[in-house]
Every structure is written in C-alpha cells, then in structure tokens.
Amino acid sequence: MSSSVIDFIATEARFGAHNYAPIGVVLSRGEGVWVWDTDGNRYLDCLSAYSAVSQGHCHPKILAAMVEQAHRLTLTSRAFHNDQLALFYEEIAALTGSHKVLPMNSGAEAVESAIKSVRKWGYEVKGVPDGQAEIIVCANNFHGRTLGIVGFSTDPETHGHFGPFAPGFKIIPFGDAAALEEAITPNTVAFLVEPIQGEAGVIIPPAGYFTEVRELCTANNLMLVLDEIQTGLGRTGKLLAEQHEGIEADVTLLGKALSGGFYPVSAVLSNNDVLGTLRPGQHGSTFGGNPLACAVARAAMRVLVEEGMIENAARQGARFLEGLKDIRANTIREVRGRGLMLAVELHPEAGRARRYCEALQGKGILAKDTHEQTIRIAPPLVITSDQVDWALERLATTLTQDFS
Template sequence: MSTTTKQSAVLIQQESEFGAHNYHPLDVVLCRGEGPYLWDVDGKRYMDFLAAYSAVNQGHNHPKIVEALVKQANTLALTSRAFRNDKFPPLLVKLNQMTGFDKALLMNSGAEAVETAIKAARKWGYDHKNIEEGKAEIIVMDGNFHGRTTTIIGFSTDDTTVKGFGPFSPGFHIAEFGNLEAVKSLINENTCAILVEPVQGEGGVVIPPKGFLKELRALTEREDILMFCDEIQSGLGRTGKMFAFEHEGIRPDGVTVGKALSGGVYPVSAFLANEKVMKVFTPGTHGSTYGGNPLACAVANAALDVLVDEDLVNQSATLGEYMTDRLRKIDSPHIKEVRGLGLWAGVELHESAGGARRFCERLQEEGMLCKETHTHTIRLAPPLVVTKEQLDWALDLFERVLKEG
C-alpha cells in the first residue's frame, strides 16, 4: 500500500466521502504537470507513464497549447452552433489536410465521437443500402472499449462495465478481435458497418494479427459495408503513425479522435469521415452545444501544430521501438507477454504475480506513474515528448521493480 501524507490523506478522504466511487485511482494527489512530469501536493516529482490515457501526447501544460487556451478564453469561449465562429473553419481545414478525410464533426468527449459514428453508420445504412428502418446492425469486437454511454457499454464484453446497466440498444454483434472468419459469419443484409480499435488500448494494448485490418478493409469494400476505426487512444501519434490504421496501409471510411486532439487541456473530440458518410447529417439530425466551440477549436489547432512541429509521431516510432525492445529483454518470472507499438506497451503478467496493481503502487513510490488494466496488465504510455534519457530512467526503474517482485 502506498504511503500518504497528512495533506494528501485529507484530500483522498474528501474525495471518498463526497465523490462517487466509479474509479480506483492510485493514492497520489497531483497538482502540477510539465512535459512528461507530474508533481503531487507534497512536491514529489513523478514520471508520467500513462499520459492521461494518451490525452497528453504533447506533454503536460505544453506552453503553445496553454497560450492558445488563455488567449481564446480571454476573447470568446462559446457561441453554440446557432452562430458561426472564426476558429471553427480553420480547424476543419487543418483536420482535412492532416488526415485526408473530407469532413469533420466536432464533439467533446470520446464517447460522443463514437456515438456520432454509430448514428452516421445507421443513417447511411438506411439511406444508401435501404435497410429497413430500425434494423441496421453494426459489428464490433470482443475486448473493445469505446466509452461508457448506455449504448456503447451494451456491446462491451467487460462484465464490470455492463452488469446492472441494461436494457441495452439492439443492433450490435460481437466478433472475436483479429478473427476475420468470425466477422464474416456475422454479416447479413442489415449490416451497415464494422467498428474496430486498430489497437485495443483499454484491453491492455492488444494488437491484432498482421493483415487483419487490411483484410477487414477489403471485406467491407466487397460487402458494401462501412469501416470505422476508433482511434481516440491510438491516434495522433501514439503508435508511431498519425493513425494506427496506417500500419496496415489502409484508409477506413471514418475515424473517431479525441484525447490528444486537445493536448489534454480541454475536452475536444471529432468524427472524421468521407463525404459519402458525412452527407447523412442534415440540420437538426445531430449536434452539441459545446461541439466546435471557439475555445476548443483554438486549443485543438495548437495541439495539432505541436504534433507536427515537434515531429512527435516519428519520435513515438523511434523511441517506441526502443522501449518495446527493452521491455522484452527484462528477465522477470512475472512477465507473461509484452505487447508494444510506438510509445505504447502492455506488459501482461502471470496470474501468479499477484496482480499488476501492486507493481504500479511500488513504481509510484519510486517516482513513476502507470496503471493496471484488466487485473494482470501494466499499461505504459509516456507523453510523446519524453526523451531517451528520461525513458531510460523509467525503464531502469521498471526493470528493477519487476525483477524484485
């Protein structure tokens, strides 16, 4: 169990007493961040190896992003989409130029972006394929994590997420992740789309077999089905490409992005798609009061510039290969498997190791923050601004803790 000071203990107690217990965080109370580092209320510094689930790919409090936030906040924060604002169009242009998709629909949270994709897929199915109203079906993958709305959790295979929250929306079928034949078996005349994470982040950085996404793309094209990739965690440089689907040389019909789209300083998400998909939306069919607000757009614009100007995608590719190689060389009886792509790795432990959380707590004591997922996996995702020297410090510590056990 991690030790806490009087100050942090009071804050933890207040959170426990007055907040809903829908998370199980490590007992560290953070108050400041800069680059790959975080500081707690007692002034102790930590290396961040979770990056707010990839939301802070650009590092904590990146000065260019914060400057854009402050400048816009002092000028105009919100208009709603009842009126136009001067920051929205330039961001749309930048997203088009950077990603190659025709259009963008901006929302706030990642789950909202996924809900937008679901609506787009169904409406396209009715308009384009003449599926009977109310019968459209979407194929998803087991082990998925797309958010926590009632529609989305209805096709989760995680009992903790699902149990006690039904009834759920119909129209979803779950295939085995990485198994093309399983996907084929679920396709019928009502299938309008396949929704897939190119890498399952919450699942523990689970990477499908090589060629799966490429074969999936070919299948959707043959069957006249949409393919949507959820890249809310995997996108914007995390895997060493702008998008994880690029590793397979494919282009889906649409993609969801969020988290790093704002560099972690403001909630911004988007559904990006080609014209054939996006034209299903007409005035009144979808919206968000805050979606596309000038503050969000100014922040996202700056966050995207940082990714490009600091070459963070290539940084992730180069250092990511180094990180994964080092992790695979760790000689520890606790390690069952290491999965990595870019600066993103899942270190799965044997059940005999006693769970991943105790190692995360030990690493916290030594000044490194990471988090367990699905009991036995430690997920590692440093901000993409991390240097090789900083990475080595963290990996040396990680190796020592895993060996000491």
C-alpha cells in the same frame, strides 16, 4: 502519505461517486513528461491521461492558444458561426485526408455520433430496412461508457446492472477476419473496431488483419469505423494506427490528444456519403465545435507535427519495447507494444498488476493496471531516450521484486 494527501483522498471518497480506483497520489502540477504531487514528489507520467496528454503536460504553445482564445470568445453554440471552426475543419482535414468533419467533445460522444451516422447512411444510402441496421463490434472492446456503448461491451463491470440495452450489435472476436466475414449480413452497415485494443491490455491484432478487414468492408458495402481515440495522433508512431497496414477507414474517431489534454475535444472524420446524410436539427452539441475547443485543437495538432512528436513516438517506442523485452523477470508473461502504446502482462502467479504500479509509484513512475494482470505504459510523446532508460531501470527493479 502526508496528512494533506490523506485529507484530499478522504474528502474525495466522502463526496465523490466511487466509480474509479485511482493510485494513491494527489497531483498538483505537470510539465512535459513529469508530474508533481502535493508533497513536491516528482513522477514520470506513464499513462498520459490515457493518451490525452500526448503532447506533454501544459505544453506552452497549446496553453498560449487557449489563453488567447479564452480572452476573445469561448462559446457561441452552433446557432452562429465562429472564426475558429472553419480553420479547425480545414486543418484537421488536411492533416488526416478527411472530407467531412463532425466536432464533438468526448470520445464517447464521437462514438455515439458515428453509430447514429452509419445507421442513417445504411437506411438512406445502402437501403437497409428501417430499424434493422446491424453494427459489428469486437469482444473486449472499449469505446466509452455511455449507455448506448456499454450495451455492446463484453466486460461485466462495464455493463452489469445498467440494462436494458439497445439492440443492433453483433460481437465477434478481435483479430479474426473469418469471424467478421461470417457475421456480415445484408443489414450490416458498419464494423466498429479499435486498431489496438487499449483498455483490454494493448492487444495488437495479427499482421494483415486490417488489410483483410478493409477488403471485406469494401466488398460488402459496409463502413469501416476505426476508433482511434487512443491510438490516433501519433501514439503508435504514425499519425493514425491504420497507416501501419496502409489502409483507410471510412469513418475515423479522434479525441483525447486532439486537445493535448487541455479541453474535451473529439471529432468524427468521414466522407460525404456518411456525414452528408445529416441535416440541420438531426444531431448536435452545444459545446461541440466551440471556438475555444477549436483554437486548442489547432494548436495541439500543430505542435504534434512541427515538433516531430510522431517520429519521436516511433523512435522512443522501439527503444522502450526492446528495453522491456530485455527485462529477465519470472513475473512477465508477455510484453506488447506499438510506438508509445505499451503493456507488460504478468503471469497470474505474480499477483495483481496493481501492486506493481503502487511499487512503481515509490520509484517515481506513474503507470496504471488493467484487467488485473497488465501494466499499461504510455508516456507523453515528448519523452527522451534518457527518460526512457531511466524508466526502464526502475521497471526492471520493480518487475524482479519479490512481493511474497
């Protein structure tokens, strides 16, 4: 590393809270699937800011929309109407088939908003006794890092020494419909679940799981809440991951790619039953639904569809997955993926995935480890076949490398 890179990292360590352990690279520019560090080295971004930069870095049409709106009006608060919010509502509802939209900023805010909304629905519509609402969640979930959310995490690093936590959550195994059925009581108001568990290592449930889940939720009058903050908006090769099993959630949570990485934008999408229980003053956000966010999100959705990024994710994801499966390396325990949401899980004896990510950095690829043994691979949805093949060559070399 150059002295300037060392200086940046040292300054960050001196003044910043040590709540992340980033790869040792200092990025200064991005375009499409590529990013450059402060020394001018180019890398293929295989993380996409945890899927937030699905449309590619600094997409010119999203950038233009942001700049234009920033010159006109950025923030009004929800005390007044603005000329972008209604258009955002109309366009996201048309794209996703939703009836009601609640705009927020971060993904965690969307999750918290959904929890509040389904509890309120449970008390006012379903008739659950006040204070007794239960929400079922899955082990190894990742829905954000707010205090309310980490209270139902099973990751000790996420919730350790942050309690006490709010009650009202039941934890069951992911991918087990029988466990869901057994956990449901008359006080259950919702099942909150990721279609694919991203932070856990791109864990894909068994085929037919969500069909059974949908049937159980309908039969027991509880809301199916799908956290599509990472999986949504094309990442898995379909607009929403729920479409792989032909189901519809009662509540869908979007974020990350909703702004193409330009601005924090999230949304709770639902029906009139759930979001219709909210009244003025009961929930809100100063920045949620601001005109700058709405203009950016509208452009981000538009380019996703007009430029065929969802179809490209399906096509290139299949190519990437096949290429990963073809790598003959003793280090590899399993390869998983759907669309451009991929993972390589290593055998424990291969050592920590972190050192493979650091080796990939030296070959011009930025990927990130999770849960010690897994390398996540999630490039922007604009990646080409040639770029996939370029990445596979370097991945193959790295995964067969002898670190002993």
